[in-house]
Amino acid sequence: MVASVLIENLQKSYGTAPAVKDISFKVEPGEIFGLLGPNGAGKTTTIRCLCTLAKPDSGKIEVCGVDAIANPKAARRRLGYVAQEVALDKVLTGRELLNLQAALYHLPGNAARDRIDQLINLLGLQEYADKKTGTYSGGIRKRLDLAAGLLHQPELLVLDEPTVGLDIESRFVMWDFLKKLKEAGTTVLITSHYLEEVDALADRLAIIDKGVVIAEGSPNELKNRIGGEMVTLRIREFTPNEEADKAKHSLLSLPFVEEAIINEAQGNSINLVVQGQSNPLSQIEKALQDIGLPTFSIAQSRPSLDDVYLAATGRTLMDAELAAAGTRDLKKEKKQQMK
Numbered sequence: 001m002v003a004s005v006l007i008e009n010l011q012k013s014y015g016t017a018p019a020v021k022d023i024s025f026k027v028e029p030g031e032i033f034g035l036l037g038p039n040g041a042g043k044t045t046t047i048r049c050l051c052t053l054a055k056p057d058s059g060k061i062e063v064c065g066v067d068a069i070a071n072p073k074a075a076r077r078r079l080g081y082v083a084q085e086v087a088l089d090k091v092l093t094g095r096e097l098l099n100l101q102a103a104l105y106h107l108p109g110n111a112a113r114d115r116i117d118q119l120i121n122l123l124g125l126q127e128y129a130d131k132k133t134g135t136y137s138g139g140i141r142k143r144l145d146l147a148a149g150l151l152h153q154p155e156l157l158v159l160d161e162p163t164v165g166l167d168i169e170s171r172f173v174m175w176d177f178l179k180k181l182k183e184a185g186t187t188v189l190i191t192s193h194y195l196e197e198v199d200a201l202a203d204r205l206a207i208i209d210k211g212v213v214i215a216e217g218s219p220n221e222l223k224n225r226i227g228g229e230m231v232t233l234r235i236r237e238f239t240p241n242e243e244a245d246k247a248k249h250s251l252l253s254l255p256f257v258e259e260a261i262i263n264e265a266q267g268n269s270i271n272l273v274v275q276g277q278s279n280p281l282s283q284i285e286k287a288l289q290d291i292g293l294p295t296f297s298i299a300q301s302r303p304s305l306d307d308v309y310l311a312a313t314g315r316t317l318m319d320a321e322l323a324a325a326g327t328r329d330l331k332k333e334k335k336q337q338m339k
Contacts, residue, residue, distance in 0.1 A: 002065040004187040010059035019045040021211035034202035038320035043191040080149035090134030119147040139170030228275035244268035265319035
């Protein structure tokens with residue numbers, strides 16, 4: 001069976017700054033595939049190359065068996081793209097905008113009207129379709145944008161951060177629709193930095209960090225690879241480096257501790273992978289007491305996708321988001337100083 005998406009060794013730089021260093025993954029027909037990673041990881045650049053909006057420096061991209069680099073028009077006919085930023089003409093009604101989009105796709109008149117009516121009903125837009133889009137809420141704007149991307153009944157739907165800025169209710173409406181779309185046979189590729197979104201929707205996913213894929217598989221497969229339970233502890237609210245290193249070395253000697261990761265971004269908290277121990281917390285606290293260290297906080301949980309990211313990078317996804325935001329703010333500050 002031909003893959004809906006095949007990307008091999010994709011590379012893309014802007015000037016001297018690499019946005020995508022080496023990304024490869026495959027999306028099978030009829031599945032929801034997620035690209036998970038912090039802002040600045042390379043998700044949007046990967047999607048723009050896939051949708052023929054940016055030309056890669058090197059690599060291979062196929063959409064439903066079509067070489068998207070050599071034959072971009074044929075690739076675009078097979079996919080629908082909904083960008084992160086919703087751009088609607090505020091003076092048009094939703095129906096008028098969909099009619100304009102249908103004309104751009106060269107859809108015949110009767111077929112276009114039937115398809116527009118169908119999507120308006122599917123996405124619950126009946127109340128809003130004949131109102132100007134300038135009056136829409138963020139959630140309704142996103143639904144209309146989704147309808148525009150589905151007008152030509154693409155084999156593949158590509159969504160870049162589909163629920164950013166939406167309230168919880170609108171987010172759940174979007175999730176439910178995407179699940180129904182998958183059941184109807186459409187392949188869906190979404191990018192997101194929301195852990196719970198990818199965990200809830202994706203059949204498989206690739207985690208991207210700094211322009212490379214660091215993990216790939218189903219959510220359960222990735223979490224199971226960690227093995228055992230997760231224990232997160234703090235010796236102090238902000239632990240000195242030497243105490244964190246001392247604790248890590250001591251805890252790794254416990255027979256049920258398989259891995260210990262110091263998270264510097266969170267005050268040198270320590271994340272442990274524990275296996276085969278029904279009540280590890282008391283033994284961990286005792287081990288710390290034996291070397292003269294206190295326990296500020298300690299908690300046990302099942303592995304999450306954030307733990308997968310932490311195990312691969314040494315920081316949580318939220319830490320990476322904050323670091324990326326800090327970098328952006330610093331760049332803005334430098335630009336302002338140069339003016």
